Amino acid sequence: MYLSRFLSIHALWVTVSSVMQPYPLVWGHYDVCKTQIYTEEGKVWDYMACQPESTDMTKYLKVKLDPPDITCGDPPETFCAMGNPYMCNNECDASTPELAHPPELMFDFEGRHPSTFWQSATWKEYPKPLQVNITLSWSKTIELTDNIVITFESGRPDQMILEKSLDYGRTWQPYQYYATDCLDAFHMDPKSVKDLSQHTVLEIICTEEYSTGYSTNSKIIHFEIKDRFAFFAGPRLRNMASLYGQLDTTKKLRDFFTVTDLRIRLLRPAVGEIFVDELHLARYFYAISDIKVRGRCKCNLHATVCVYDNSKLTCECEHNTTGPDCGKCKKNYQGRPWSPGSYLPIPKGTANTCIPSISSIGTPPKFNRIWPNISSLEVSNPKQANVCDNELLHCQNGGTCHNNVRCLCPAAYTGILCEKLRCEEAGSCGPDSGQGPPAHSKPALLLLSALLGAANPLVF
Numbered sequence: 253m254y255l256s257r258f259l260s261i262h263a264l265w266v267t268v269s270s271v272m273q274p275y276p277l278v279w280g281h282y283d284v285c286k287t288q289i290y291t292e293e294g295k296v297w298d299y300m301a302c303q304p305e306s307t308d309m310t311k312y313l314k315v316k317l318d319p320p321d322i323t324c325g326d327p328p329e330t331f332c333a334m335g336n337p338y339m340c341n342n343e344c345d346a347s348t349p350e351l352a353h354p355p356e357l358m359f360d361f362e363g364r365h366p367s368t369f370w371q372s373a374t375w376k377e378y379p380k381p382l383q384v385n386i387t388l389s390w391s392k393t394i395e396l397t398d399n400i401v402i403t404f405e406s407g408r409p410d411q412m413i414l415e416k417s418l419d420y421g422r423t424w425q426p427y428q429y430y431a432t433d434c435l436d437a438f439h440m441d442p443k444s445v446k447d448l449s450q451h452t453v454l455e456i457i458c459t460e461e462y463s464t465g466y467s468t469n470s471k472i473i474h475f476e477i478k479d480r481f482a483f484f485a486g487p488r489l490r491n492m493a494s495l496y497g498q499l500d501t502t503k504k505l506r507d508f509f510t511v512t513d514l515r516i517r518l519l520r521p522a523v524g525e526i527f528v529d530e531l532h533l534a535r536y537f538y539a540i541s542d543i544k545v546r547g548r549c550k551c552n553l554h555a556t557v558c559v560y561d562n563s564k565l566t567c568e569c570e571h572n573t574t575g576p577d578c579g580k581c582k583k584n585y586q587g588r589p590w591s592p593g594s595y596l597p598i599p600k601g602t603a604n605t606c607i608p609s610i611s612s613i614g615t616p617p618k619f620n621r622i623w624p625n626i627s628s629l630e631v632s633n634p635k636q637a638n639v640c641d642n643e644l645l646h647c648q649n650g651g652t653c654h655n656n657v658r659c660l661c662p663a664a665y666t667g668i669l670c671e672k673l674r675c676e677e678a679g680s681c682g683p684d685s686g687q688g689p690p691a692h693s694k695p696a697l698l699l700l701s702a703l704l705g706a707a708n709p710l711v712f
Contacts, residue, residue, distance in 0.1 A: 410522055
C-alpha cells in the first residue's frame with residue numbers, strides 16, 4: 253500500500269515538476285543565438301539577443317506609383333537637361349530600353365551609363381499640381397537600422413513628405429516633412445534633427461535642409477535614423493547597450509523605427525525660382541536614381557534568420573514561437589502569455605521562451621484515494637483544468653487567475669504561478685534590489701509536502 257502511494261506521489265511530482273521547473277531555455281538567456289568568438293582568453297561563447305542581421309531591404313520590396321501612369325515615356329516626350337534647364341532635347345521613350353526610365357531603376361545597381369533612374373512625366377499640365385506617391389511595401393514588419401537615403405537626378409522637390417505605415421498601408425503617419433519654406437508649405441517652423449533631444453526624439457519635424465531648389469550639386473535627401481539613435485548611444489553609436497535598453501523599455505521608441513511600408517509623397521517639383529516658367533514646363537519633373545533602406549526583419553527577438561521565399565519574408569522562429577514576426581506561442585506552448593524577447597539584461601538578454609501548456613503535459617493522475625480534497629485535479633478534459641484556481645495550485649504573490657489556465661503576475665514576479673522573482677530570472681536580486689523572497693517560491697514542493705502529510709508516507 254505504501255509503495256503504491258509512493259508511486260502515485262512520485263507520478264504527481266514528475267508531472268508538477270515538469271511544469272514548475274525551468275526548461276533549459278525558459279528563464280535563461282539566448283542559448284540558441286550564441287556564437288563563438290576569439291578573444292585574448294581564447295575562443296568563448298558570445299551571447300546576444302536573437303535578431304537577423306541588418307541588410308539592404310530594397311532587395312525585398314515591391315514598388316507602386318500613384319498615379320500609375322505618371323512615369324515618362326508613354327507617349328514619348330522631351331525634357332530639359334539636368335544641368336542646363338534650357339537644353340530641352342532629351343527624350344524619354346518607354347518603348348526603347350535605352351530611353352526608358354521605369355520605377356525599378358530606383359533600386360538597380362547602376363548598370364548603365366549615365367546613371368539609371370526613374371523619371372516622371374513633365375509638368376505639362378501646369379497649373380494642375382504635379383504630385384506622385386511612391387509606395388514601398390514589404391508585406392512584413394521591418395525595423396530600420398540606418399538612414400533612409402533618396403538620391404534625385406532632378407532637382408530635389410520643393411515639397412515632399414516621407415510617411416510610414418505599421419499596418420500594411422491601411423493607415424499612414426508622417427515621418428518627416430521637407431520643403432524650401434516649411435511655414436508656407438506645411439504651417440510648421442523649420443527644424444533639424446540636431447534641434448531634437450532624447451525627450452523630443454519622436455517629434456515629427458519639417459526640414460528645409462534638403463530642399464534647395466534646382467541645384468545639381470545637391471541631390472540627396474536623408475531621413476536621419478542614426479542621428480536619433482545617437483541621442484541614446486552617443487555620437488559614434490558606441491554605447492549600443494544604452495540604445496538597446498531604451499528600445500526594450502520604451503515601446504513608442506521601438507515602434508518609431510518599425511514599418512511595414514514607406515511612402516514618398518512628391519508634392520511639388522524643384523522650381524528654383526518664385527514663379528514657374530510656363531514657357532519651359534519640360535524643366536519640371538521628378539527623377540530618382542537610388543533609394544536606400546537598410547534594416548532587418550522584425551522577429552520580436554525570437555529569430556536570427558529571416559528567409560525570402562516565394563516573394564515573402566518570414567522569420568525562422570526560435571523559442572517555441574510562430575507567426576511571420578514570431579508574434580505568438582506555438583500550439584501546446586502557451587503555458588504563460590507570449591512575450592517578445594528582451595535585450596535586457598545587457599549583454600545577454602532574456603529569451604522569454606514559450607513553455608508547454610499544462611494541458612499538453614497530460615492528464616494528472618487521480619489522487620482522491622489518498623486525499624479527497626484534491627478531487628479538482630481530476631479532469632476528463634485537460635484543457636478545462638482549473639490550473640491556477642485550485643486549492644493548492646493557485647496564483648502566488650498577488651497574482652490573479654486568468655481563464656483558469658494561467659496567472660497574471662504583479663510586475664515583480666514571474667513564473668506559471670507567479671512563484672519566481674523577476675530579479676532572480678534576470679540575475680539581479682541582491683540586498684539593494686528592494687525585493688524580498690517570494691512568499692511561496694516552490695508551490696510544487698508545497699503540494700508534494702501536503703500530499704505526503706495526508707498520506708502518512710514512509711520517511712525517505
